[in-house]
Amino acid sequence: MNSKVNDIKALFNEKLSSVSSSQQVEELRVEFLGKKGLVAELMSELKNIPNEEKKEFGRIINVLKQEIEQTVSEKRTAILEAEQQKIIDSAEQYDESLPYEIKTGSYHPITLVQRDLERIFTSMGFSIENYSEIVDDYHCFEALNIPKHHPARDMQDTYYLSTENQLLKTHTSAAQNAIMKKYGAPLRAIFPGRCFRNESTDACHENTFFQMEGIMIDKDISISNLIYFMKTMLSEVFQKDVTVRLRPGFFPFVEPGFELDIKCLNCGGEGCPSCKNSGWLELCPCGMIHPNVLSHGGIDPEEYTGFAFGLGLTRLAMMKYGVKDIRTFNSGSLKALSQFKNE
């Protein structure tokens, strides 16, 4: 019996050395530990052994069985690990830097700049008003205190339409009157919109462009408030503390009227090509709303005062993105326009 045990052991070790796959391990296990395997066969021979030896041999066979079981299990683990290692070794390492093309859409740069500003203004309590592109003479000029013979009303600057006294609006201020009449005072609103001027186009001039106008009307709104507001608002727009200065500027619908300059963001006021060496950038016209304009809008100028300001959205977009040719905006050219992703 002992020799049989040793034979099986020797045979197992011999076979084990040539096992190299999980399948072979399983075959080896079945051959030795299976229901009809060599160990089971040995076990069945126990019945032919004298009773007093049965216990001892039973123990020896069990030890053999456990040894084989453990060895098989270890071998199986080792082989599994080796096999997995092989899969890992042969696996491809992915190159995420490969330039697979992804398709993305794009917003018009004006939309991006406009959204930026709308966020800022709504956070400051301004409502956003939508206004038509076609207006009449009254809203574009008369209600804004622009007299009949003002050069701005000459044919050469304005596109006049074949309809009754209508034209393409030359400035967003054309919305002031309607908005004042709609809401009355107090009032805080911005109105972005497209404007038109009858002029020939080149890299710096467009006949179609976007502005954004804002008005704030309440009791006791002062010039001091206007300067404070413009500084706060522009610091938010440019995401840094801007220095502003006001110069007298003449616009019939404000009194006093100002040209607002900001200290050049590029050079900090030292003087550089982008500010034509002046250290200042002329940014937006603004002023205290002219009493006649308030009256036209149904607001009592003795009770209320207010300020208005205009921002050139197209110009801001050019500044922000470094667009050199203003015609890019209306070109429909996807080579240019597809570059403007969400921010």
Add this chain to the structure above:
Amino acid sequence: MLVSMNWIKEYVDLSGEDLQKLIMKFTLSTAEVEDIYIKGEEVKNVVVGEIVSFEAHPNSKKLHILKVDGGDRIYDCVCGAPNARLGLKTAFAKVGGSVPGLEIAKREVAGYVSEGMCCSEAELGLSDENSGIMELDPSFKNGTDLKEIFDIDDVVFEVDNKSLTNRPDLWGHYGIAREFAALTKKPLKPLSLTEPVYDGDKKIPVKVTREDLVYRYSCIEVSDIKESVSPMNMRIRLYYCGMRGINLLADLTNYIMLELGQPTHAFDARKIDSIKVGTPDKAMKFTTLDTVERDIDTDTLLIYNNDTPVAIAGIMGGLDSEIVDGTTSVVLESANFDGVSVRKSSSRLGLRTDASMRYEKILDPEITITAIKRFLNLLLEIAPDAKVSSCITDEYTKKYDEISLSFTKAYVDRYTGIDIPDEQILSTLNLLGFNAKLNGEEFSVTVPSWRATKDVTIKADVIEEITRIYGYDNFEITTTKSALSPVRETVMHRDSELIKDILVQRYMMNEVHSYIWCDGNKYKKLGIDVPENVTILNIATPENGTIRKSMLPTLLTFAYENKQYAPSYGLFEIGRVVDGVTAENICDERQRLGVTLFDKTASEKELYFKAVEIIRYITMQLRHSEPQFTRVAPMYNWQHPKNTSEISVNGQKIGVLCTLHPSNLKKIDKNAAVVCIEIDMADFEKAKAMPLKFNEPSKFPGVDYDLSIVTNGKKYEEIATAWENEEIPELDGVKLVDTYELEGEMSITLRFAFSSNERTLSMEEIQQHIDKIIANFNRIGVTPRI
């Protein structure tokens, strides 16, 4: 406009002031300064030099070898000026000195040493006279620095003309000097004027036939003017301010204009005996003093001698009555014409002059006589023999009313938000000529005539005078005290922004902007007709003169132009169109979303269903409702006759979906599919959003049941009535899983999802529902494939 600080200093004492800082203050308080020029900076060591030896150069016809007495010693000089001669005193730039653009050094010229340069006026930057070297008064002492004799050093600044449009008073140095007086708080000196002395009774007759266009016409005759050349300092000043010296009389009129802002015109008195101011009865030709023959229409105001035109009023004189070499007596016109009329005439004639530019600003008619007196003062100093030879004629047809305004300190405080002391308000206004007084609480001012033609009419205008001189940089700034109120976003704004996000983020489309008018030439390339619509009356390119009626044609031209960009792309724009006119002949302006899909990789059908998906996605997200499509006849001939459908949501028509007519499609691309969507934003706003419904998910498993049917040409909408009309509560939804064609028949496979909140449904229950649906199919005329 160019402003000479030397000139300003004649009227305000600016001693001790830093001129450049002061000019910057002018920018912040009055008008924008574009540039500052330091004149005479480069003129160094230029003296009176006398030519004491003059020899021809042996090898040059032009050059001469000179010895010049420069006061301190004799200098060798090689000079090529044609007027160089022995004994001439000229401007001599000594070695070590400089003239604009040139350092003077000892050097050899054509074999001879030269230690300096004899200079022309142009070489010193004093005029553009360059025909010879300067010829100086023999009484000048050799070696005297030229800057001690002439006003060569000056600070000149350029004001942006646009920032002066509302300030007629600033179109002359005297008005600008008044600003500097206010800025430095120093008094403005009065003008030197000379009252005309004449004891005869001659008076130039003046008849104004267009009183609406002539506010004032003043004139005088002056004779025995023997001098014809202006003094050097006057010419330098004119030149520094951008004008050329011509002759004494022309220079004087220019000088007066630059000083007072009042244009004057000197006629040769031999050509004038009776003046008429009016417009011609019929169109005519007239030759102006620049020798150009011009077309004059019946709206153009002319000055006539008797019935012969001699000048275009306020714009330019005529050639025939111009001052010539032999002119010794003149009729000086100093008039005030209607600014709008001058502007319109000047623009019709394409002739904008220094005079017309000033009249456009609406000048103060009070100063016409002042200008005449100033002319006499300057003339008599230069030409002492000149005599006034007529009375002043003065036709004053339109006098402005005097404007008096009053306001309280509380008004100023409220408007400014700061506290400006009473004394400062009074002194500022008085320095500006407003004659301000404080009576108790109330300020009262009289607007000076030079500000009263249009500029200052209400008290807010006076606030500006106070604050701009106070200085906006000196304002203490504070926030407003307005009450808070919620900000509401309009439905259309929200719709627009969400639609942009959906199209860009989900459908990877590109947003574009296009012009509001039809581009006739581009449309033509695609075979698209420009529709009948509202037109622009005055566009330079008439082919673009029609306002667009739909967003789509221009988007199609963009689709065409971007063919090289990618094999497929989607373009969209939310913009305005005009959909015809109302009964009152007013534009029906609409805000529309236009979408154009272009694809060379998909079939038209695939692209069409992508467009349907886009529309469904938008209406499901924004209105929680499925859109309905109704086949309609195309509105435009570029739309496909069969595949043009109206889109509606909850019964509200919102827009149109279409493919292109094959003939237009071919012109865009033979191999591409193109599909268009247009949605009217106001109509879309009207389409009510269904409330978002929430159904508690069932705890019991659901059952899916697939059914295939042959459609027999029925639209899905109709097929759907087979279950919709049954109102089966257990039916959660129906999905389209497949569409296919078999033996020429169109088939679809539908997946019916059933579930119940109360129990697991039995197969029998479901079969009952299915049987009903199948029965309905048969009734409608679609065939179940079982």
